[in-house]
Amino acid sequence: MTDTQKKPRRPRAETPKGFRDYFGAEVTERKDMLDRIAAVYHRHGFDALETSGIETVEALGKFLPDVDRPNAGVFAFQEEEVPGGGSGDWLALRYDLTAPLARVAAQFRNDLPSPYRRYAMGPVWRNEKPGPGRFRQFYQCDADTVGSASVAADAEICAMLADALEAVGIQRGDYIVRINNRKVLNGVLEAASVRPDQADDVLRQIDKFDKVGAEGVRQLLTVGRKDDSGAEIAGVGLTDDQAGPLLAFLTSKGADNGATLANLRAAVGGSAIGAEGVDELAQIADMLTAMGLGEDRIIIDPSIVRGLGYYTGPVFEAELTFEILDEKGRKRQFGSVAGGGRYDGLVERFTGQKVPATGISIGVDRLLAALRAKGLAGRDSAGPVVVTVMDRDRMADYQAMAAELRAAGIRAEVYLGNPKNFGNQLKYADKRRAPIAIIQGGDEAARGVVQVKDLILGAKIAAEASVEEWKSQPAQTEVPRDRLVAEVRRILG
Amino acid sequence: MTDTQKKPRRPRAETPKGFRDYFGAEVTERKDMLDRIAAVYHRHGFDALETSGIETVEALGKFLPDVDRPNAGVFAFQEEEVPGGGSGDWLALRYDLTAPLARVAAQFRNDLPSPYRRYAMGPVWRNEKPGPGRFRQFYQCDADTVGSASVAADAEICAMLADALEAVGIQRGDYIVRINNRKVLNGVLEAASVRPDQADDVLRQIDKFDKVGAEGVRQLLTVGRKDDSGAEIAGVGLTDDQAGPLLAFLTSKGADNGATLANLRAAVGGSAIGAEGVDELAQIADMLTAMGLGEDRIIIDPSIVRGLGYYTGPVFEAELTFEILDEKGRKRQFGSVAGGGRYDGLVERFTGQKVPATGISIGVDRLLAALRAKGLAGRDSAGPVVVTVMDRDRMADYQAMAAELRAAGIRAEVYLGNPKNFGNQLKYADKRRAPIAIIQGGDEAARGVVQVKDLILGAKIAAEASVEEWKSQPAQTEVPRDRLVAEVRRILG
Structure with missing residues (x-):
């Protein structure tokens, strides 16, 4: 170094873009919430699983279960070269807790109890463009049952979810768990003679039911419609007769589960898979009743279409029904805090065998925000x-x-x-x-x-x-x- | 894809080398232990801090506090290019919890209370060659006080450590926290007229006190000695007169703190820094007495030399004193489960200002292993x-x-x-x-x-x-x- 060389500049004391620190009560309030949830999961016979943050890219695959972000990136890096030749494996930070579960279920399939009930809580990383309130490291909280094809597993997951919401302080009446079934939709598609190549398009349109309502979806399934800006949106090209069962499906929620199930039976017509789906929902309803969970807590609701494209059987969503004020001071319902359902492809990538699985993922940050909005977080964060x-x-x-x-x-x-x-x-x-x-x-x-x-x-x-x-x-x-x-x-x- | 192309082979269901999964009680036993420690830290006014796993390489620096592994590697990767020019930042997984604390203490220096007491618990990653029982992701559990030059902060850390060990179930009498002081060693080096360029070499030799004893260290400090294999190890070249104060320092532990302090005062001779160090130890001893912690729990012990090269003031080490059977069935003491001390350079890299800090790190895996060896872990891991x-x-x-x-x-x-x-x-x-x-x-x-x-x-x-x-x-x-x-x-x- 010469005399004229300057000292190196000081490093910047900053988190990388899209990352943040959590101080004091921000840490302990989340921990308290997750502890309460874990206690419920444990009491239901679920075992903790903690995998490491790093997986091989090979094991991680592209099994992103969150349909909203199918192209989410990962943080990946290559191992140093292996001495004696060969380049190192590519490793990556886990982007969810499902991909590591798939790897574990395959790796330890001879050692784990079957069915295997496990819960997992921890940070995941996504290499995405950060935005306001959107971070590249965040917590997930999952519970899954691997290796059971029985809808008893689905009913149990829903019951456990309702218990977990009450355990963190959400009062009965302030939440509802809604259940739908992909098999019923399949039956309706069959009853409506929708061609397989049209199915994805149909799913995309019925997913807009929340926004555009029944008449809007009818237009989207048939001749198309104008959106709010006046732009013409092409329809799927179904006839009104074909659209009928689909609209009947979406609007089949009745005064109680019995009425809803009757409406669904009508909507699926003579479809065998549809009838199977309705039977599954009926069984789940019976089991929930036996477990003491009324329709004030868990209800069959065919208007829940989010996730139907990904899941293969029952689909669940938990919604908080109390009102909060949004950033503009308007009252609005808090909305969804958890979702899940049944899926078959979990370990197939590794072993070639289909293994039935069902599970739920709680949106940790959203649920914590709800608890804070209700004054239910931070009960123990007084200063010294x-x-x-x-x-x-x-x-x-x-x-x-x-x-x-x-x-x-x-x-x-x-x-x-x-x-x-x-x-x-x-x-x-x-x-x-x-x-x-x-x-x-x-x-x-x-x-x-x-x-x-x-x-x-x-x-x-x-x-x-x-x-x-x-x-x-x-x-x-x-x-x-x-x-x-x-x-x-x-x-x- | 042509017809003759084979299907891609199935991915391997394996953790990357050096990583592992934790199942059921392995997760909950560790969590239970950390929860008990966190409760003690919280009661002492320490606030939780959770930083993200990823930091910029720039912020992370090379501030590895664990002197045993100065060249430990990190997992690093480069951000994608910034649109509109410029390559992305280099990011890395944190290798400890001290470097993120340094970044936080600098980044939020105007917002945090000063002094800032914080604890942190979580995984860290080291890109090292894995070995038996040595993993590339593992937990750390730290508590530090940033911004206080008072030895009251050191006394508090030691008292809190003793409380934490009892909180997880280690009985009084089964552990001891030992305290030494780098300033006393500096005084002894001065009293022995050791040249600054000899200091590192001297430190390296006295660090062998555990293994080779007083006479062995005397040889190493002077003319050298033969090791067990008969190989000649060069000495530092001090005279016997120079080695005297160093050996007096190492062996100055007396029947009680009072006797030890008297021996240390003799060992530092007329050195001002040495006297300051002995005074600090005397103050710490008084404070511990006032807090009700006797010498059966925390004791001044100048033979603790690990960390003296890194720390700048008081140095602490917690040892479990009960016996366990090693892999060969021989009885041995369990040994060290926590260490720490005072250091000054924490945020200087970022701000140019020296900020005094003191802290402790508990070896999570070692302490958990001790609890298991004593049958103190897994009190709540019964099956359903x-x-x-x-x-x-x-x-x-x-x-x-x-x-x-x-x-x-x-x-x-x-x-x-x-x-x-x-x-x-x-x-x-x-x-x-x-x-x-x-x-x-x-x-x-x-x-x-x-x-x-x-x-x-x-x-x-x-x-x-x-x-x-x-x-x-x-x-x-x-x-x-x-x-x-x-x-x-x-x-x-």
């Missing part, structure tokens, strides 16, 4: 009691106070910055959202007392009180040193 | 009660039984495989380590009863009993259907 430092030579005394408080189960810490400026200590306590500050100067120490300052009451008084009231300091109490824990307990309530 | 399926048309009845058991807080599941072969169902229950199987055929259903089979007692009988005893089936009880939950509860105890 801060023991201030008036006399740095008596640090051991202050530490003894904090230790006593902690021994009584109270979150507590000693101020560890430069104690010279007491105002800074109170600013620090404020930043820590401390409910209480403890103060003991030399005078108080000599008299064997401490000052206990109620910062929450203090803030309230500061905002509302007159100068006289403020000076009288009702938020600060002097107590004997040996009453410290009792007084803090009293204020914390 | 398995409700068997005698009649597949009455699936709803079996699901109702499982739902009842779960509502009573009992882990339970219905067998979801093909129910044809009952033997397979019991094999499944065995694989699930089920304590109990529930059986109800058509006959029992008609009579309103269920069979409750105690599988643990059954296995015991099968191993010990005569054919007659076995036939009498004392491990299987028939109870009225409405006594199901009560009977299961009775057996589970």
